[in-house]
Amino acid sequence: MIDRFQNWLPRMVLAPSFFLVLVFVYGFILYTGYLSMTDSKMLPSYNWVGFANYEKLFRLRHWNTAITNLAIFGILYIGISSAIGLLLAILLDQKIRAEGFIRPIYLYPMALSFIVTGTAWKWFLDPGIGLENTMHQWGWDSFQFNWIKDRNYAIYTVVIAAVWQSSGFVMAMFLAGLRGVDNEIIKAAQMDGATGIRIYRKIIIPMMRPVFLSAFVVLAHLAIKAYDLVVALTGGGPGRATELPATFMYSYTFTRNQMGVGASSAIIMLIMIFSIIVPYVYSELRSGDKR
Amino acid sequence: MARLKIENLYKAYGATEVLKGIDLEIEDGGFLVLVGPSGCGKSTLLNCIAGLEDVTSGDVVIGERSVTELHPSKRDIAMVFQSYALYPNMTVEKNISFGMEIRGVGKSERRAAIEGVADMLQIRELLKRKPSQLSGGQRQRVAMGRALVRDPQVFLFDEPLSNLDAKLRVDMRTEIKRLHKRMGTTIVYVTHDQIEALTLATRIAVMKDGIVQQFGTPDQIYNDPVNMFVADFMGSPAMxxxxxxxxxxxxxxxxxxxxxxxxxxxxxxxxxxxxxxxxxxxxxxxxxxxxxxxxxxxxxxxxxxxxxxxxxxxxxxxxxxxxxxxxxxxxxxxxxxxxxxxxxxxxxxxxxxxxxxxxxxxxxxxxxx
Amino acid sequence: MSGAAQDIAMKGSRATRIIIYTVLILFMIFYLLPLYVMLTNSLKPLDEIRGGDMLALPKNWTIEPWRAAWSYAQIGVEPTGLRPYFINSIFMVVPAVLISTALGALNGYVLTKWSFRGSGLVFGLLLLACFIPFQIVLIPMARILGMLGLAGTTSGLVLVHTIYGLGFTTLFFRNYYAAFPTELVRAAQIDGAGFFQIFWRILAPSSAPIAVVTIIWQFTNVWNDFLFGVSFADFDSIPMTVALNNLVNSSTGVKEYNVHFAGAILAALPTLIVYIVSGRYFVRGLMAGAVKG
Incomplete structure (x- = not known):
């Protein structure tokens, strides 16, 4: 009988986690999905309204601002972080003497809370006391940098702060990828007469496709979830100029008492993330099985 | 010491049958070698004998007792693994006595058992070391020590020499044969190396695709193969x-x-x-x-x-x-x-x-x- | 982050080397500047910040902003400073990290060494849960915490962070234990060790590296969390990040920038210290979280 007990132990150990995740993740997703089809306002209500909330959502100017912002933010954030990350990784791979000193400096922002990052950049970019003021003090009177106060440019300050926080991490991913390339392949390329930049362009970077993919997935999912940074940096402003889906969801659900609309926006966010993550996780698990 | 009998053993993972009706019997004190190319099911068969894998149907009998439903530790067996499987965080001494400790054997008895095995395998000076501080051959000895100390009915060896270099492999092969002579315990030994099979075995089972192709003495297997697979597999250069x-x-x-x-x-x-x-x-x-x-x-x-x-x-x-x-x-x-x-x-x-x-x-x- | 620089250094002239170093140093300045600005300005009196040069060192050094941020700055309506919130965060982080790490270790052990029919599905569900936007659980979570009587409590936050950390802790341990030789588990089975004995005596002693990675990862995530804190916490449980945001964005009175900077550094300090002390493990955690296996 003791053997039977031992057979069931593994299941019993895994069971709590399974049920927690089943209820608190998947159950909650279903519940939120259900709420998004009701006329819930401040409190959940169970009056079925079908897709009315979604129709309303996509007619809302705020939501369209949020989606447009997410597109701008997402593209620039992913693009610039990857470019800086790759550049720094390649430069650091050139037998830099002080690599062990430089690398941690590029990476430390990743240890910070987005709230801290937002606070720092908020004042750094503030025209009254930050960079603009300092340049004026230094005698460069015509210097102007007031994006954070400008409806049309504020979203780019979010990009700057987010790139500052994450690009070092992307650098670390690429550096690990570069170092993982088989040395013999590089030697073979050198035998063939290829040199520095060409080896990177033609051989190493193409071989790092999986790293690009991982970086893209990580950054995209961070971008869609971005909430704290906007709250701390701009508070969604000026006006609603830096609203993102995450801040939209929060304000509609908890301050504007439009829970049904808030829930539908959360579902849209989930769909966006899963459309990126699910294929990725699936292919990772598949290749993991083959290994 | 005991004879080992395997009766009509089947093992399937889902729809894939890995063992398709194995019947083998080795007399008390015999040395059975399971040999075959990778994927032939020999290691699975060994794991089924050990109880590390459940069988789908069939029976494993050690002595007069069916052990098919028993936990590995209750089967009165000991096993030497391909990677040696020495617990990395324990000293050699602890590695050897871990099983006794789990069974609640007293300290002095454990001490005596360790000493006996250490002398037999000449590993006395290694007792306080960690596995990471040992050479491949020394690890192999410790792994055998851990098996010997159990004094089991049947020893199971899973490709124990495949991680050693060529010269050491020949030395350890001789040593295993010597130990078998001395202890007289029944051994089941898995290998893909046909030379090992021929030198060590009293009986060889050549396997392929989950089926025993031929079961016989080394002489029968070598000189009187029942089919082309056995003829081709045994002997180097090949027939x-x-x-x-x-x-x-x-x-x-x-x-x-x-x-x-x-x-x-x-x-x-x-x-x-x-x-x-x-x-x-x-x-x-x-x-x-x-x-x-x-x-x-x-x-x-x-x-x-x-x-x-x-x-x-x-x-x-x-x-x-x-x-x-x-x-x-x-x-x-x-x-x-x-x-x-x-x-x-x-x-x-x-x-x-x-x-x-x-x-x-x-x-x-x-x-x- | 292993392996040495490879031998493809662009064997350029002195000039290329100078360009490379210049770019590297410019980026160092880019990354360090905000920290430098915060630090120097947290040590200046307020009028010096308003009138002066953000990048200059303080003329009159003062630690008063730090004292204010820690013990008497106005946060919300109470002039308590950040100290009580720092303590809230500690009481939230420690249990959340320990519980989720322990469960992750056991899950990883089961998934790799005792897998059964359907365990792969459980892992898939856990893995996918790592990536959900937490907005999707806010509404039902608020209700469940209320039903459990945990609304606004630190225990409630511990529960939340434990649940949503499980995916990653399980992933880390699963990948680590997948490389742990299964033959050791089999040898221990033959030696008669049971499920928990094998875990404690064989796997746990070898798990220090992954445990460190997991703990750092969880610590950083839970400490830095804002969304759950702002959604589910009350005065007794408000974590540091939320308090910092309240401090910085309080609408009343003059903006005490120096205090804000001191507060921001205080909020960043625990994770920064962890990063400095064990950067290697921190990076490994980031990698493991990003690139599986």
């Missing part, structure tokens, strides 16, 4: 398997091969199976050592046949010289004395020891006797 045709010549049966210039005829033993193949293709099998220079041939054999052969390549290997000969449309290997005078791209007379030749059906691969 020459050459396509030929059965013909009648001078009132006797002959096999006709493609020689260097036209047909080469060799006499066949007169059997019903071969006579029934008149005019048909068969596979003619001859081991390299039965295909040699006339001076080096087995003089006790009464069935030596000398033929002219075209030698393509000569490969001196120190103790022997190998000659690659074009025969039956294939490359056949002949094993010659080290100092046989032979040069490549010449025609030389070589002796076939037809007493050692075997014949197979080309389609089924079954032996024709």
């Amino acid at each position: 020459n398997l050459l396509p030929g045709t059965v013909v009648a010549e001078n009132g006797g049966l002959m096999v006709s091969l493609d020689g260097h210039e036209g047909e080469m005829l060799l006499p066949l033993p007169d059997s019903d199976a071969l006579r029934g193949r008149m005019g048909q293709k068969i596979i003619f099998g001859i081991r390299p050592e039965a295909f040699t220079d006339p001076e080096g041939a087995d003089r006790t054999s009464t069935q030596l046949e000398k033929r002219d052969c075209f030698v393509e390549v000569v490969e001196p290997a120190g103790s022997d010289t190998f000659a690659v000969v074009k025969l039956g449309g294939k490359s056949a290997v002949a094993r010659l004395r080290a100092d046989a005078r032979i040069s490549p791209e010449t025609v030389t007379s070589l002796a076939f020891n037809m007493g050692k030749a075997v014949f197979f059906d080309p389609d089924s691969g079954e032996r024709l006797k």
Whole structure:
């Protein structure tokens, strides 16, 4: 009988986690999905309204601002972080003497809370006391940098702060990828007469496709979830100029008492993330099985 | 010590059958080697004997007791793993005594058991070390020590020598054989190395695709293979398997091969199976050592046949010289004395020891006797 | 982050080397500047910040902003400083990290060494849960915490962070234990060790590296969380990040930038210290979280 007990132990150990995740993740997703089809306002209500909330959502100017912002933010954030990350990784791979000193400096922002990052950049970019003021003090009177106060440019300050926080991490991913390339392949390329930049362009970077993919997935999912940074940096402003889906969801659900609309926006966010993550996780698990 | 019996054992993972009805029996004190290419199911079979994998159906009997439903620790077995599986965080001493500790054996008794094993395997000076501080051979000894200290009914070895370098492997092989002589305990030993199988075993089971192809003494397996797979798998260099045709010549049966210039005829033993193949293709099998220079041939054999052969390549290997000969449309290997005078791209007379030749059906691969 | 620089250095001239170093140093300045600005300005009196040069060192050094941020700055309506919130965060982080790490270790052990029919599915569900936008659980979570009587409590936040950390802790341990030789587990089974004995005696002693990685990862995530804190916490449980945001964005009175900077550094300090002390493990955690296996 003791053997039977031992057979069931593994299941019993895994069971709590399974049920927690089943209820608190998947159950909650279903519940939120259900709420998004009701006329819930401040409190959940169970009056079925079908897709009315979604129709309303996509007619809302705020939501369209949020989606447009997410597109701008997402593209620039992913693009610039990857470019800086790759550049720094390649430069650091050139037998830099002080690599062990430089690398941690590029990476430390990743240890910070987005709230801290937002606070720092908020004042750094503030025209009254930050960079603009300092340049004026230094005698460069015509210097102007007031994006954070400008409806049309504020979203780019979010990009700057987010790139500052994450690009070092992307650098670390690429550096690990570069170092993982088989040395013999590089030697073979050198035998063939290829040199520095060409080896990177033609051989190493193409071989790092999986790293690009991982970086893209990580950054995209961070971008869609971005909430704290906007709250701390701009508070969604000026006006609603830096609203993102995450801040939209929060304000509609908890301050504007439009829970049904808030829930539908959360579902849209989930769909966006899963459309990126699910294929990725699936292919990772598949290749993991083959290994 | 006990005999081990495996009865009609099946093992499937979902729809994939890995073991398809295994029946084996090894007498008390015997040394059973399971050998076969990777994926043949030999390791799965060993794990089923150990109880590390559940069987789908069938029975494992140790002594007079069915152990199929028992936990591994209750089967009175000990196992030596391919990677040695020494607990990395424990000293050698702890590794050896861990099982006794789990069973609640007293400290002084444990001490005595460790000492006994340490002396037997000459690992006394290693007792306080961690596995990471040991060489491959030393780890191997400790792994055996951990098995020996259990004093089990049956020892199980899972490719224990495959991680050692060639020289150490030969030494440890001898050592295992010596230990078996001394302890007299039943052993089941898995390997993919046919030399290990032939040197160690009292009984060999050659496996392929979850089926035991042949179960017998090393001599039977080597000299009397039941099919082409066994013939090809056992022995190195492998047996020459050459396509030929059965013909009648001078009132006797002959096999006709493609020689260097036209047909080469060799006499066949007169059997019903071969006579029934008149005019048909068969596979003619001859081991390299039965295909040699006339001076080096087995003089006790009464069935030596000398033929002219075209030698393509000569490969001196120190103790022997190998000659690659074009025969039956294939490359056949002949094993010659080290100092046989032979040069490549010449025609030389070589002796076939037809007493050692075997014949197979080309389609089924079954032996024709 | 292993392996040495490879031998493809662009064997350029002195000039290329100078360009490379210049770019590297410019980026160092880019990454360090905000920290430098915060630090120097947290040590200046307020009028010096307003009138002066953000990048200059303080003329009158003062630690008063730090004292204010820690013990008497106005946060919300109470002039308590950040100290009580720092303590809230500690009480939230420690249990959340320990519980989720322990469960992750056991899950990883089961998934790799005792997998059964359906365990792969459980892992898939856990893995996918790592990536959900937490907005999707806010509404039902608020209700469940209320039903459990945990609304606004630190225990409630511990529960939330434990649940949503499980995916990653399980992933880390699963990948680590997948490389742990299964033969050791089998040897221990033959030695008669049971499920928990094998875990404690064989796997746990070898798990220090992955445990460190997991703990750092969880610590950083839970400490830095804002969304759950702002959604589910009350005064007794408000974590540091939320308090910092309240401090910085309080609408009343003059903006005490120096205090804000001191507060921001205080909020960043625990994770920064962890990063400095064990950067290697921190990076490994980031990698493991990003690139599986």
